[in-house]
Each structure stands twice: as structure tokens, then as C-alpha cells.
Amino acid sequence: MPDFAEPIARLIEELKHLPGIGQKTAQRLAFHILRAEPEEALALAQAIRDAKEKIRECSVCNNITDTDPCFYCTSATRNRKTICVVEEPNNILAIEKTRQFSGLYHVLGGALSPLQGVGPEQLKIKSLIERLKGGVEEIIIATNPNAEGEATAVYISKLIKPLGIRVTRIGVGIPVGSDLEYADEITMLKAIEGRREL
Amino acid sequence: MPLRESEAIVLRTYPLGEGDRLVSFLSRSLGRMRGVAAGARRTKSRFGSTLEPLSYIRIWFFERETRDLVRVNQCELIESFLDVQSDYACGLALAQVSEITEAVLPEREASDAVFRLVLLTARAVKATRKPELPLAYFILWTVKLAGWLPELDRCARCGGGLGGAKVYASVARHGLACEKCRLPAMRPIVTESLAAAKKMLSQRLDKLAESAWPAGTAADLTGHLLELIEHQIERKLTTRRMMMESGA
Numbered sequence: 001m002p003d004f005a006e007p008i009a010r011l012i013e014e015l016k017h018l019p020g021i022g023q024k025t026a027q028r029l030a031f032h033i034l035r036a037e038p039e040e041a042l043a044l045a046q047a048i049r050d051a052k053e054k055i056r057e058c059s060v061c062n063n064i065t066d067t068d069p070c071f072y073c074t075s076a077t078r079n080r081k082t083i084c085v086v087e088e089p090n091n092i093l094a095i096e097k098t099r100q101f102s103g104l105y106h107v108l109g110g111a112l113s114p115l116q117g118v119g120p121e122q123l124k125i126k127s128l129i130e131r132l133k134g135g136v137e138e139i140i141i142a143t144n145p146n147a148e149g150e151a152t153a154v155y156i157s158k159l160i161k162p163l164g165i166r167v168t169r170i171g172v173g174i175p176v177g178s179d180l181e182y183a184d185e186i187t188m189l190k191a192i193e194g195r196r197e198l
Numbered sequence: 199m200p201l202r203e204s205e206a207i208v209l210r211t212y213p214l215g216e217g218d219r220l221v222s223f224l225s226r227s228l229g230r231m232r233g234v235a236a237g238a239r240r241t242k243s244r245f246g247s248t249l250e251p252l253s254y255i256r257i258w259f260f261e262r263e264t265r266d267l268v269r270v271n272q273c274e275l276i277e278s279f280l281d282v283q284s285d286y287a288c289g290l291a292l293a294q295v296s297e298i299t300e301a302v303l304p305e306r307e308a309s310d311a312v313f314r315l316v317l318l319t320a321r322a323v324k325a326t327r328k329p330e331l332p333l334a335y336f337i338l339w340t341v342k343l344a345g346w347l348p349e350l351d352r353c354a355r356c357g358g359g360l361g362g363a364k365v366y367a368s369v370a371r372h373g374l375a376c377e378k379c380r381l382p383a384m385r386p387i388v389t390e391s392l393a394a395a396k397k398m399l400s401q402r403l404d405k406l407a408e409s410a411w412p413a414g415t416a417a418d419l420t421g422h423l424l425e426l427i428e429h430q431i432e433r434k435l436t437t438r439r440m441m442m443e444s445g446a
Binding site: 119120121147151 | 210215216241242244246247248250251274275278280281283284285286289290293294296297436437439440443444
């Protein structure tokens with residue numbers, strides 16, 4: 001590695017820790033920051049500091065928030081009888097974009113993944129079960145439609161169904177705008193299994 | 199940069215960059231390989247469900263001599279094991295199959311026997327939904343194919359027959375020992391487990407699955423073989439810890 005001055009070398013090293021950032025990109029970003037106006041660079045530093053200091057997990061749903069409980073958990077307009085279970089906080093945004101869901105959320109913090117050492121104990125499943133005592137009527141499981149997400153969905157549904165609460169799974173199958181010709185057997189099978197009456 | 203085609207089993211995948219996947223797969227003709235499937239995590243990915251763990255696929259990829267990673271171009275599903283993995287116990291067992299295969303098999307060393315073993319195990323778990331026997335069978339045969347299986351009839355120290363109620367084993371000392379030759383810290387294995395192992399080495403898995411296979415059969419031997427694998431690969435198996443935690 002070329003010999004940069006110590007502060008810039010440290011900045012490059014820190015930037016390299018970010019996902020998808022290698023040596024070259026880190027150098028490019030570091031030099032961009034150096035060339036920027038001091039206020040601009042300091043605003044970036046301050047934004048990172050604020051995010052780290054002010055953002056925490058919601059004590060109810062585990063979403064990331066700057067107020068505890070979060071916006072969704074305290075909102076008077078949300079339907080408190082339905083909880084949508086997602087893997088990560090950023091999944092909430094994808095669902096909110098639809099403007100069709102007005103219930104509450106529960107973030108698991110991942111999905112069952114034995115290869116990554118993630119089992120039921122590592123997920124926020126116990127707190128989900130605790131929340132069901134508050135008159136919840138339906139749980140929508142919106143984990144990813146892959147092996148890990150499906151295993152998590154089935155595991156949770158086995159725990160919740162005996163409690164007499166309706167458990168549903170988001171639709172899985174052909175994406176809008178795609179072509180049936182290119183769908184593989186499993187995707188097509190899931191689409192047929194999840195068909196609905198018109 | 200020629201386009202290659204092969205039958206393969208997906209061992210595991212890792213998220214890569216914005217929407218890509220790093221895929222570790224076992225090619226039937228070329229051995230264990232890793233490659234990048236561009237856009238595989240996107241909703242309209244052309245890979246669909248083909249890159250889920252243990253999917254038996256036909257894969258097309260580009261390979262460059264100077265690069266470790268191949269570029270996955272296309273996949274076609276031959277057989278999926280996605281459904282069986284929604285059962286946590288079965289998923290855990292199949293994850294162990296993936297982890298052991300990835301750890302034991304060197305990269306780019308074709309092994310048709312291991313390929314068939316992984317497929318056979320996955321099919322047995324899918325058919326029976328009882329992972330214990332297929333997993334024990336897989337572990338035993340993996341250790342045998344890797345050349346680490348001790349002699350099951352003879353004491354490695356005195357050369358005598360292993361006739362007592364128990365035999366003793368330790369990963370630090372190769373081979374099994376009889377009651378007289380046992381050393382401190384050796385793990386006891388009941389001779390019924392050795393008999394079960396001999397059965398697994400001589401009979402087909404589907405035939406064994408038809409016979410009664412009580413829970414816990416050969417569990418002590420399987421435990422020892424897993425320790426042997428961990429000793430050889432010089433690291434602990436994540437899935438073994440997960441299994442202990444889940445009580446499977």
C-alpha cells in the first residue's frame with residue numbers, strides 16, 4: 001500500500017470496513033472527503049455520530065428508532081390486532097411503501113440459519129410471543145422467501161397456531177412484470193399453491 | 199473464457215454487494231467451487247430458487263484461469279430440497295451436510311462418491327423427514343471417503359478383536375482401543391454402535407431406512423466421528439453446536 005499520511009491512511013482503513021468497499025473505493029471516498037468543504041465533511045462525521053448515539057432498538061418491536069417505543073408502536077392510527085413479522089428493520093420500509101398495511105411490526109433480527117449459527121434463541125421470538133397477550137388476532141409472517149425465511153416462518157407458526165391466533169404468510173411466487181416462461185419449478189409451484197380467486 | 203456446464207449441488211450462499219450472491223457449489227465433474235451469481239438476490243433474478251441450499255442443479259459458468267471465483271451464468275433446477283428445510287430439525291441436519299462437505303472436500307477436487315452421498319442423504323431426509331439415520335450415514339461415509347475411519351474390528355494398540363461391551367476412542371490417537379488398552383480421556387462407544395456402523399457400511403441407505411432404527415442408535419460413534427472431522431479440519435462445526443443447543 002502506498003504511504004499516505006497517517007490521518008488519511010486511517011480514514012481509508014476505516015472506510016474499508018464498510019460493506020462492498022475495497023481499497024480503491026476507500027481511497028476514492030477518502031480523497032473525496034478531503035476535497036470537500038470542511039462543513040460538508042464535518043456534517044458527514046456528525047451524521048454518523050448522531051446515528052450511532054441516537055438510534056436504538058425499539059423495546060417493543062425491535063425496529064431501529066430514535067424514540068422508544070418507535071413511531072409505529074406509539075401511533076394511535078395503527079391496527080393493534082395485526083402484527084407483521086419481518087427479518088430486518090429495512091424490510092419494514094418495503095412494506096410501508098405499499099401503503100396497504102396499517103398494523104404493527106415485529107423485527108426478528110434475522111432468520112434461522114444453522115450455518116451462520118443463528119438458532120431460535122438468537123432471534124427475538126420470545127418477545128413476539130409475549131406481545132401476543134395483548135389481543136392480537138393475526139400474525140403476518142413476512143420473512144424472505146428462501147430456505148432460511150421459510151424455516152423461520154414454519155417455526156414461528158408452530159409456536160403461535162396453538163394459541164388460537166391466525167397466522168398468515170405473505171404471497172410467494174411470480175414477480176409482477178416478469179415472464180412465466182422463465183420461472184423455475186419451485187417458484188411456479190409456490191405461485192400455484194398461493195393462487196387466489198378472482 | 200469458456201462456458202462450462204456441470205451438474206452441481208449448492209452447498210451454501212453468502213450475500214455479496216448490492217444484490218449478488220457468492221455461491222459455494224459441488225460440481226459433479228469439477229469438485230467444490232465458488233462463484234458469483236450476479237443479481238441473484240433481486241426480486242426478478244433469473245436464478246429464482248435454484249441457488250437455495252442443497253438444490254440439485256445444472257449450472258453454466260464462466261471460468262478464468264487467473265481467478266478463484268467463477269461467474270455463474272445460468273442455472274436449471276433438477277431437484278429442490280427447499281420444502282424439507284422448512285422443518286427446523288431437517289434443515290439443521292441438511293445444513294450440517296453442507297457444512298461438512300464444504301469443510302472436508304478441497305476446492306476443485308472432483309469426487310463423484312461425495313456428490314452421490316450428499317444427494318442420497320438429502321433425498322433420504324426429504325423422503326422420511328427423519329434426519330437422524332441419513333445424517334449418521336452421511337457422517338460415517340464422509341469419514342470413510344476421507345480416509346479417516348478407524349478399523350472397526352480390531353484394537354489399534356494390541357491388534358486384538360474388539361469383543362467387549364464397549365470400545366474406546368480418542369481423536370488424538372487414531373483407531374479404536376479395547377478395554378485393556380484404553381487410555382484416560384478416551385470416549386466409550388458401545389459395540390451396538392459399531393454393529394450399526396458396519397450395517398451402514400454394507401447396506402444401502404434406503405434399505406436401512408425401511409428397517410427399525412431407534413432414536414439414538416450409534417449416537418456415541420457419530421459424536422466421535424464429528425469430533426474426528428473437527429480435529430481434521432481444525433475448527434468446530436457451527437451446526438454441531440446448533441444441534442446440541444436444539445437438543446437434536
